[in-house]
Amino acid sequence: MAEEKPTAYKFSFGPWNIHSGADPFGPPVREEFAFAEKLKFYKKLGFDGVQFHDDDVVLDDTPHEEMVKGARQVKKMLDDEGLVAEFIAPRLWEDPRTIDGGPTSNDPECREYAFNRARRAIDLAHILETDKIVWWPAREGTYIREAKDPIISVGHIVDFINSMLEYDKEIRILGEMKPNEPMDLSYIPTTGHFIGVAYKTADPARVGVLIESAHCILAGLDPSDEMAYALWHKKLWGVHLNDQHGLKFDEDKAFGSVNLRQAFNQVWVLEKAGYGRNGEFIGLDVKAMRTQKKERSTRHLANSRRMFLALLEVVRKVDEAEIERLRALRDYEALEVYILEHLMGIAP
Numbered sequence: 001m002a003e004e005k006p007t008a009y010k011f012s013f014g015p016w017n018i019h020s021g022a023d024p025f026g027p028p029v030r031e032e033f034a035f036a037e038k039l040k041f042y043k044k045l046g047f048d049g050v051q052f053h054d055d056d057v058v059l060d061d062t063p064h065e066e067m068v069k070g071a072r073q074v075k076k077m078l079d080d081e082g083l084v085a086e087f088i089a090p091r092l093w094e095d096p097r098t099i100d101g102g103p104t105s106n107d108p109e110c111r112e113y114a115f116n117r118a119r120r121a122i123d124l125a126h127i128l129e130t131d132k133i134v135w136w137p138a139r140e141g142t143y144i145r146e147a148k149d150p151i152i153s154v155g156h157i158v159d160f161i162n163s164m165l166e167y168d169k170e171i172r173i174l175g176e177m178k179p180n181e182p183m184d185l186s187y188i189p190t191t192g193h194f195i196g197v198a199y200k201t202a203d204p205a206r207v208g209v210l211i212e213s214a215h216c217i218l219a220g221l222d223p224s225d226e227m228a229y230a231l232w233h234k235k236l237w238g239v240h241l242n243d244q245h246g247l248k249f250d251e252d253k254a255f256g257s258v259n260l261r262q263a264f265n266q267v268w269v270l271e272k273a274g275y276g277r278n279g280e281f282i283g284l285d286v287k288a289m290r291t292q293k294k295e296r297s298t299r300h301l302a303n304s305r306r307m308f309l310a311l312l313e314v315v316r317k318v319d320e321a322e323i324e325r326l327r328a329l330r331d332y333e334a335l336e337v338y339i340l341e342h343l344m345g346i347a348p
């Protein structure tokens, strides 16, 4: 890759990343920006791609014809702002029919609901001209282990993916795995699990992953190694860069804000693999702190992008020959300091 032109990275985030600051323990602390106002921020902050939940485009109970009209309006809004849709993610965790999961619910009617809602998300993807469906299996797990049959559940998950692949011959499915929250334990909790399942679907070439840094950390795994694993399989088609302080709720902190070295390693692995050269986005999934004032509630997005670009500079500056030399010597103490000095900007 070294001789090629450097990747011109494109960035994306979802409208939910600009938010009113409500959390499970307290109400909103700032007024919500309207969707059209949110769109205006993208270019100003250096972003070209918009990530969508299906109901960010049109409400989920909208009749078909109106849905098409509404989605076309959103497409026009994107065009007017010079933006593109990165993906559509069916929100399968709010409707009462998904209370105990969609695809893995014990109730066939609930599973059918999930199938239909996913197909609808594919219709929206067409109108918004993206071929990517992101599936975060939010409630596909259990509160207590005995609630569902864990073996049958894996089959249900394959059926669900197949139903999307069969509905549309172009669409690609990106699993976004997370080990817990809102469930106590999720099925298919990591990228590795999902890639295993991907090969058992009707069209493995159209099944890949979106990896969120925080989700890997919640699974006790290193995000850059998870990305490397998916990159090897040529299945890393999206990322949700962010940060996470240990094993607790999903914090969606600004990228690089907790562990700069771990962030550096993510940028490193993406850059070395040529991620982004096939149009993949550097996607963020970050929350503004609750303490932030409305007019300053997009800083976390600009800051995360800035950290990515700053770390990219470091990645491009480190001397590969020196790294190879230290690897050959197995002088990892020296290699570690070499990286730390670059990260701190004190390399001689």
Ligand code: 3MF
Pocket (backbone or CB within 6 Å): 016, 053, 089, 134, 135, 136, 176, 178, 212, 240, 250, 285
């Ligand atoms: C959950 C998430 C979600 C997903 C989004 C798209 C709020 O932990 O990270 O973001 O990324 O729903 O699938």
Ligand code: MG
Pocket (backbone or CB within 6 Å): 176, 212, 240, 285
């Ligand atoms: Mg996410």
